[in-house]
Amino acid sequence: MSRWKELPAELDPRVRQLVVRLRLLKDRGELSVRQLATKTGYSAKSWERYLGGRSLAPPDAVEAMARITGDDPTRLLALREVAAEAWLEGRASERAEVPDGGPGQEAAPPELEILLSGAEAPPLPGRALRIAVVAGSAALLLAVSSAVLVTLRLGGGDSPAAAPVVVPVTTAPTVSTPAYDCLARRSGGRWYAGNSRTMDATVAYGSAGPEVAEAQCLLRRAGISPGGIDGMFGPLTRGAVLDFQKRAGLVADGVVGPHTWKALRR
Incomplete structure (x- = not known):
């Protein structure tokens, strides 16, 4: 049995439950982090972060852990989904804190972790690829909008009364949680x-x-x-x-x- 370091006190209980379960599976399989890296495609450093509660393990890593240790992947992935909600809630209130990163960086959603880890990551799963495409499209749209705004301002330089151009920003609709009543x-x-x-x-x-x-x-x-x-x-x-x-x-x-x-x- 490994002698694990104590998890951060501020770690959400939902995330803590996932991490503890992953630790138990690692111990049960008598696996080192190097063996985990070889069998799952995620680096040893990544597994150290996942098992230390400093990063949220991606769905593919969780599923791979279940597969190699003989655990039920459905339940383990369900735990991961609950932990992901808690992880995102925590990051929403602490945007300036990025695990294993420098000060002042904006926190990235856990699904983007494998995109930011470079050569350490295995091929992108479908969800992560969609996130990358959306992020790239948003960056391109912002760049084009900025270029148009600058051009219009320069074009109106001959007229001191030229009105500023406002580029509208469309926000995504808010997804509300269904309301349930108890009518016993x-x-x-x-x-x-x-x-x-x-x-x-x-x-x-x-x-x-x-x-x-x-x-x-x-x-x-x-x-x-x-x-x-x-x-x-x-x-x-x-x-x-x-x-x-x-x-x-x-x-x-x-x-x-x-x-x-x-x-x-x-």
């Missing part, structure tokens, strides 16, 4: 909260949607708080599920499946 009603001997009538859907850490909101409402009805009713299966919801399963005499695995649905709807 009893029907056919079972409780329903108005978001889903499922009895067999499996929802776990990293899941999202109306089934998660339904489980959150039923947990709240049972007197256990899952946090907000937001349809996101995060740490608070998982903790609430574990508490409910223990109380109901079920296997406490933090996953809402047929047996847990049945108990929640009683």
Whole structure:
């Protein structure tokens, strides 16, 4: 078992959970960072950052870790998606801090990390390639707009009353989180909260949607708080599920499946 350094205290719990899971898989596979680099295509330095909580491991690296250690890639990628949301939230409030970078640089989204790492990175996955294309297009548009603005100002130099040219900026629409209500009603001997009538859907850490909101409402009805009713299966919801399963005499695995649905709807 490796003797790991303590993770940064300010690391978000959602990111911490992913890093701890990656560390456990590395130990279970008895892999060194050099072996990880050879088997995954990501450099040893990159893996040191990922396992130290200083950078967020890209999806391809997470999937490769699951593959070589025999873990379930679906669940590991779900953990990574939840961690990515937390990582982006943290970077939004700390734009000036870039892990392993110089002062004053703007933080880059984790998906762009492999683009910034040069020769260390494996071939770009589709998502990263799309980000690179969009970033390049935006830079080109900005350069063209600036050139047009300068040309128009110079062209109006003969007239002191020449009006300045304003280049409009179009912002992307804001994506809002769906709102869910808890309208608990009893029907056919079972409780329903108005978001889903499922009895067999499996929802776990990293899941999202109306089934998660339904489980959150039923947990709240049972007197256990899952946090907000937001349809996101995060740490608070998982903790609430574990508490409910223990109380109901079920296997406490933090996953809402047929047996847990049945108990929640009683």
